[in-house]
Amino acid sequence: MKLELKSAQTHEPSHSKGTHPMTSPSVTPTTPHTPLSHIACVGIVGSGTMGSGIAQACAVSGIKAVMVDISEEANQRGLKAIRQSLERLVSKEKLTQDQMNEALSHITTSTQYEAFEAADLVIEAATENLALKIKILNLLEPHLKANAILASNTSSISITQLAQVTQRADRFIGMHFFNPVPMMALVEVIRGLQTSDATHQVVHDLAKTLGKTPITVKNAPGFVVNRILVPMINEAFFVLGEGLASAEDIDIGMKLGCNHPIGPLALADLVGLDVCLAVMEVYFTQFADSKYRAAPLLREMVAAGRLGRKSGHGVYAY
Numbered sequence: 401m402k403l404e405l406k407s408a409q410t411h412e413p414s415h416s417k418g419t420h421p422m423t424s425p426s427v428t429p430t431t432p433h434t435p436l437s438h439i440a441c442v443g444i445v446g447s448g449t450m451g452s453g454i455a456q457a458c459a460v461s462g463i464k465a466v467m468v469d470i471s472e473e474a475n476q477r478g479l480k481a482i483r484q485s486l487e488r489l490v491s492k493e494k495l496t497q498d499q500m501n502e503a504l505s506h507i508t509t510s511t512q513y514e515a516f517e518a519a520d521l522v523i524e525a526a527t528e529n530l531a532l533k534i535k536i537l538n539l540l541e542p543h544l545k546a547n548a549i550l551a552s553n554t555s556s557i558s559i560t561q562l563a564q565v566t567q568r569a570d571r572f573i574g575m576h577f578f579n580p581v582p583m584m585a586l587v588e589v590i591r592g593l594q595t596s597d598a599t600h601q602v603v604h605d606l607a608k609t610l611g612k613t614p615i616t617v618k619n620a621p622g623f624v625v626n627r628i629l630v631p632m633i634n635e636a637f638f639v640l641g642e643g644l645a646s647a648e649d650i651d652i653g654m655k656l657g658c659n660h661p662i663g664p665l666a667l668a669d670l671v672g673l674d675v676c677l678a679v680m681e682v683y684f685t686q687f688a689d690s691k692y693r694a695a696p697l698l699r700e701m702v703a704a705g706r707l708g709r710k711s712g713h714g715v716y717a718y
């Protein structure tokens with residue numbers, strides 16, 4: 401069964417029209433609600449790489465997880481990924497078979513946003529596309545409890561902007577997990593301009609319950625980690641392009657000199673050179689600051705189709 405996306409217009413929020421976040425730093429909630437103090441059930445939009453990882457993290461921590469994707473096949477792919485990840489943890493003796501079965505019993509899937517009716521929090525982890533995310537938020541919101549919190553796992557879209565298309569801007573927040581979710585300890589908790597203290601507290605506590613370490617970040621392009629990481633990768637391309645050292649020596653330098661587990665150029669190959677370039681372009685445009693200009697060599701390699709591991713050739717050949 402497919403999700404109905406066509407009726408997006410019928411669910412358009414009405415409160416936010418004409419209200420600009422810059423002139424309204426503390427938005428009064430339009431729906432009466434009692435603030436949540438505890439999250440027992442998490443809804444997740446998207447059963448892909450991140451959605452399935454987030455569902456697994458919830459389920460292992462004893463929290464009910466409801467994954468909604470556009471097709472049953474997508475949900476089955478997500479469930480398969482979770483099962484395989486849990487099996488690896490069992491084989492490494494980090495989880496018992498009973499704990500794995502218990503975790504799986506906490507996960508349900510659907511192709512309908514109605515399935516979010518019992519959720520205390522819904523984390524949107526669908527494809528990275530602004531128009532799609534706005535459509536999804538408008539469609540799912542009528543199915544939420546009045547006091548439910550909405551979060552997005554977006555890597556690059558403004559949390560303030562997404563909050564403003566909902567009818568619960570004060571109960572909207574960014575929860576930026578890292579890939580692979582079951583292994584990565586960090587969650588960036590992103591406060592939009594409208595996010596309330598109560599919403600921040602509940603989500604911050606939830607990240608800890610999931611066994612993660614949350615850091616609190618104000619909404620801005622790249623948040624904190626990618627804001628620092630991607631310009632560092634870009635700088636490695638400047639250094640390589642200027643012929644200061646070989647690619648291998650640049651990576652050895654950063655591994656041994658800074659204790660990084662992987663060199664910046666090898667990391668660029670892993671992430672995708674096109675992704676690194678696109679992120680630099682966003683920073684360059686949104687900050688209007690030349691310090692974010694992309695390295696010419698990075699641009700050249702992307703133009704040549706040398707995108708990294710995924711194309712078989714980036715800085716290194718695979």
Ligand SMILES: NC(=O)c1ccc[n+]([C@@H]2O[C@H](COP(=O)([O-])OP(=O)(O)OC[C@H]3O[C@@H](n4cnc5c(N)ncnc54)[C@H](O)[C@@H]3O)[C@@H](O)[C@H]2O)c1
Pocket residue numbers: 403405445446447448449450451468469470474524525526527528529532536553554555556576577578579
């Ligand atoms: N992959 C990463 O390393 C990473 C890291 C941090 C954050 N993110 C962010 O997480 C989000 C998801 O990324 P991903 O890598 O999991 O992508 P993905 O392509 O693996 O999964 C996205 C899923 O969303 C589903 N989807 C699309 N439209 C939908 C709809 N209308 N309703 C429900 N589901 C829908 C797709 O079918 C797909 O299964 C993006 O916003 C991305 O920027 C990704």
